[in-house]
């Protein structure tokens with residue numbers, strides 16, 4: 622598996638230094654992307670053929686895990702817990718999720734570090750539907766997506782999580798989501814950078830706040846919407 626800057630655990634200071642946040646303060650996702658792209662651009666100068674310039678950061682997948690290898694879960698052992706500040710907590714098996722209405726769309730996958738993969742088809746259950754079934758309490762503010770890797774987490778506001786392109790993804794390219802891509806079930810959040818899409822999803826926790834998740838705690842914007 623390829624290891625990118627997001628493939629290994631790094632300390633907060635390292636990431637803040639990498640992003641230049643210590644000097645410039647808060648920046649938006651698009652500025653981070655622009656900065657990283659320009660910071661990484663010199664790599665291409667070492668390519669005497671110039672061919673790598675045709676695929677600046679590559680239209681190819683990187684497989685990220687901040688925890689290294691993750692034990693796989695199959696259809697029988699998988700479960701997703703929806704809990705927290707809700708009136709109706711629930712636990713879904715993979716079959717339960719497959720039995721719910723599915724949403725499909727094709728989109729460009731975009732990591733904040735600059736790589737992107739066009740024309741990825743996804744299908745799965747809208748997070749909005751699971752939230753509606755769970756009946757969030759009136760004082761609920763955010764949603765925390767947890768992973769069975771034991772470490773990764775992502776927060777969104779309830780409004781963000783209810784966007785129609787935020788799904789609990791069961792298929793990718795028309796097939797079950799592979800383990801490397803966070804299967805059997807991951808989040809795909811279409812209008813947000815890749816770090817908002819929790820792999821190996823195990824928990825949707827409705828929270829009284831919108832506290833930073835794994836990468837947000839290490840310098841990435843809490844609002845990961847592309848272009849904002």
Ligand SMILES: Nc1nc2c(c(=O)[nH]1)N[C@H]1C(S)=C(S)[C@@H](COP(=O)(O)O)O[C@H]1N2
Nearest residue numbers: 683684685686687732773802815816818820
């Ligand atoms: N559990 C978990 N989810 C994760 C990550 C991770 O390291 N662990 N990396 C995030 C980042 S930064 C990106 S760009 C995408 C990458 O998805 P992929 O590994 O399927 O290419 O997953 C996101 N979700």
Ligand SMILES: [Mo]
Nearest residue numbers: 732733815816
């Ligand atoms: Mo990413």
